[in-house]
Amino acid sequence: MDGINGVMSRIAEIEGFISSLQPPAAATAGTLGGTSASGQAFASSLSSAVAGVGTSGGLTSGLTSGLTSGLGSGLTSGLTSGLATSGAATATTTATGAATATTATSGARNAKGVPVELAAYGNGRIPAAALSSIGVGNHTMWAPAAANFKKLQAAAARDGVTIGVTDSYRSYDQQVDVARRKGLYSQGGLAAKPGTSEHGWGLSLDLKLDGEALTWMRAHAEEYGFTENVPRESWHWTFTA
Incomplete structure (x- = not known):
């Protein structure tokens, strides 16, 4: 209890x-x-x-x-x-x-390094509406490449360096003309086989560079996505980013 x-x-x-x-x-x-x-x-x-x-x-x-x-x-x-x-x-x-x-996936490239948004058009057959001005003459490139080149050129100018441009996007017909005049690279010339040029995708530029400008490009171009990727052509730079 x-x-x-x-x-x-x-x-x-x-x-x-x-x-x-x-x-x-x-x-x-x-x-x-x-x-x-x-x-x-x-x-x-x-x-x-x-x-x-x-x-x-x-x-x-x-x-x-x-x-x-x-x-x-x-x-x-x-x-x-x-x-x-x-x-x-x-x-x-x-x-x-x-x-x-x-x-x-924005700005993606295919297995060959070609921007997916451009691949369907074909090399050298990119419509003007799919390209952008690089701010020099009537030269154009793929939009991301153009935007980065403008930044590159402005940065060089701040350092007192001038980066000139002699060539940019090339249509298929322009590639044929360059190959006829300068010969194919595979045969010792300076042109890619028409329809295969990086210029035909709006990715490459031929630049006008003096010694100081070339030195600057080799030191800084990669910061803006550009690479010197063709032997014997120190003026040829391609957007690879």
């Missing part, structure tokens, strides 16, 4: 402690246990369980019922909110990934 009285006294202490608790502030959405309403439900259920010790079912059934009810409510609320938050985060991540993929 003394043992039962001790248990009842302890339960009374617990009940008094629970009653003194203030409802907690609203929990962050998705936190296990839900909001303050769930906390109140738990406290209320546990209090009812304590009261039920002396009326029906005894200590075990009363506490089991109260805990199941209170924790069940909190878990349901917390898990529901948490899953909703997780789903939203997943959707955001997926959207971000798609945006990243779109950006990464």
Whole structure:
């Protein structure tokens, strides 16, 4: 009997402690246990369980019922909110990934290094609308190449260096003419086989360079995506970025 009285006294202490608790502030959405309403439900259920010790079912059934009810409510609320938050985060991540993929493929090139947006036209058959001015005479290039050359030329000018231009995009007919006049590179001349020239994709420039300008190009051109990529032709620079 003394043992039962001790248990009842302890339960009374617990009940008094629970009653003194203030409802907690609203929990962050998705936190296990839900909001303050769930906390109140738990406290209320546990209090009812304590009261039920002396009326029906005894200590075990009363506490089991109260805990199941209170924790069940909190878990349901917390898990529901948490899953909703997780789903939203997943959707955001997926959207971000798609945006990243779109950006990464902007200005993409095929296996031969030809800009995908130009490949369908064919070498030397790029329409004027698909090319951009480089700011020198009527010379044009693929838009990203043109924009970078303008930056390169401006940087050289700030260093007191002049970068001139003698040739840029070449149509197929112009390539035929250059090959006729200067001979094919494969045969010791200076022209690529018509239909294969980097000029025909709007990627290359022939520059007018004195010694100082050539030295500057070899030191800085790569910063702007241009490479000296044809042996025997120090004037030929191609946009490879």
